[in-house]
Amino acid sequence: MRRGPALFLGLMLAACSGAPVAIDNKEQGVPAANSGFPAADRPVAGILSPRWSTEEARDRLNEAGQVMDLAGIKPDMTVADIGAGEGYYTVRLAARVGDKGRVVAEDIVPETRDYLATRVLREKLDNVSVRLGLPADPRLPENSFDRVLMVHMYHEIESPYEFLWRLRPALAPGGQAVVVDANRPTQDHGTPPELLKCEFAAVGYVLVSMKPMPSAGGYIAIFEARGERPEPSAIRACKSGKTATPAVLPKEESKEP
Numbered sequence: 001m002r003r004g005p006a007l008f009l010g011l012m013l014a015a016c017s018g019a020p021v022a023i024d025n026k027e028q029g030v031p032a033a034n035s036g037f038p039a040a041d042r043p044v045a046g047i048l049s050p051r052w053s054t055e056e057a058r059d060r061l062n063e064a065g066q067v068m069d070l071a072g073i074k075p076d077m078t079v080a081d082i083g084a085g086e087g088y089y090t091v092r093l094a095a096r097v098g099d100k101g102r103v104v105a106e107d108i109v110p111e112t113r114d115y116l117a118t119r120v121l122r123e124k125l126d127n128v129s130v131r132l133g134l135p136a137d138p139r140l141p142e143n144s145f146d147r148v149l150m151v152h153m154y155h156e157i158e159s160p161y162e163f164l165w166r167l168r169p170a171l172a173p174g175g176q177a178v179v180v181d182a183n184r185p186t187q188d189h190g191t192p193p194e195l196l197k198c199e200f201a202a203v204g205y206v207l208v209s210m211k212p213m214p215s216a217g218g219y220i221a222i223f224e225a226r227g228e229r230p231e232p233s234a235i236r237a238c239k240s241g242k243t244a245t246p247a248v249l250p251k252e253e254s255k256e257p
Helices: 055-060 063-070 088-097 110-122 160-170 193-202
Strands: 078-082 102-107 128-132 145-151 171-181 205-213 218-225
Touching (some): 055 063, 063 205, 088 128, 110 128, 160 193, 193 218
Parallel strands (some): 078 102, 102 128
Antiparallel strands (some): 205 218
């Protein structure tokens, strides 16, 4: 699997004596607000908790196992866990990809990031690094990831078009973005499937598959980026879940398989 040299950014934690935690999270420049991307024409759910449900309850349903199987996550892959929260998926991804794989766990809440960093150290997950992202930018190294997971968090993204635009360069050739969400309005902590497909298509992603996912409370959708990344000014916002035409893709590439 392809990995950029900047991928494994390193988790530098102090010893377990209670000393401060230090995490390699180099500044990459914060983009200016209102930088040409359209606003989302939908409510945005607030971040309620880093924990969606208990890990024991989720494991009884084999949630993570089913998601990883459907997403095609295999040993030696490089995977990003966006909105990682307390690390339910992070620790299970680490076990799935193995010692030669890599997992980057990202969250935008510093306290949650710090909690997860401590968990990674405590559980000796040497193939995991932890990063602090921005609401509109996951801040991932380019050309690095075989899979990018977004589980129960897409509806919390305030600027989905900018977020997806900045995410695209992080995908390695053949890399896929995987969304797990509930089929309900965004203000109720879900994303209607047609709206999800529309927003991804507007930034030049093509739907690979979408399947029901009862164990995770909704569905799983897998996307690939195709063609050139559109200019921000060319992106058209979606309204009420209507189908969007990708901004710069040829017609034959804009169709779902």
